[in-house]
Amino acid sequence: MGNETINRKKGVNVPEKILGVGRSLMSVKGFSAVGLNEILKEANVPKGSFYHYFGSKDAFGVAVLNSYFEDYLAEIDKILNQKEVTMADCLLMFFVRWQERQAFLECKGKCLVVKLGAEVADLSEPMRLTLQHGTVEIIKRIAKAINNAVKEGTLEDKGDSYTVAESLFQIWLGASVMVKLDKNIQPFESAMLTTRQLLGLSVS
Incomplete structure (x- = not known):
């Protein structure tokens, strides 16, 4: 058998x-x-x-990424659609969760965008496109949350929400790489400070 x-x-x-x-x-x-x-x-x-x-292994890589993004986007939706807290707080919770997921000691099985992004971009066009599509979906969700926070009055209108969301994603992606290089969470602390500044939130 x-x-x-x-x-x-x-x-x-x-x-x-x-x-x-x-x-x-x-x-x-x-x-x-x-x-x-x-x-x-x-x-x-x-x-x-x-x-x-x-x-093929290439097709398998695409399937792995699709599975990863399906789970990750579902988790994002859960964080950003909480009813008992403000949308501004939901956004901050998302980035706190990002830090927890990407921490260099807790990254096993969680950090495929950071782990594979640079590696597969030149190796596999299907995998690059899958990563690109997944990251765009993440940015769209951040942008939607920013818009909703503006509507409920917990964030000021800073203009194009997608541009702000894209900037935030890039900041946190870069911070994730630096955390892995430095074996230190300080880049996340800087990313959170910049995030609060971009969103117009008080810096504690």
Whole structure:
């Protein structure tokens, strides 16, 4: 009896299992350093199953990123759509959560944009486009939250909300890279200070 048959009998979703293993490994090692055999061994599935579901490692990388963004965007929506707090506070909570997700000691399985962005941009056009689409969706959600905060009166109107959101995303993306390089959270502290200034919030 093959591994895939055993997995099915146990009620295991084989492609989801492979994606989960790949996502975890790539968040630590990157895309190129993770070999197919390592993924298959960790997931305990045969090579034929991999190619049945994904076709190639490149296609697998796209699937991993799509899975990552699906989960991440759902988490963002949950943070930014809370009813019991103001929209300005929701935005700050989002960036606090960003810091928690991207902390250099807690990054396993969580930081694929930071981990893979620069690496795959020149290696895989499909993966680059998937990363680009996912980051645009993140920025759109930040911009929408800024607009909603302006409407409820908890933020001042600073003009084009998408431009502000894009700037904030870039600041935090850069801070995430610096945190990994420095092994220190100070870049996040600077990012939060700049965030409050861009949003017109008091700086404590």
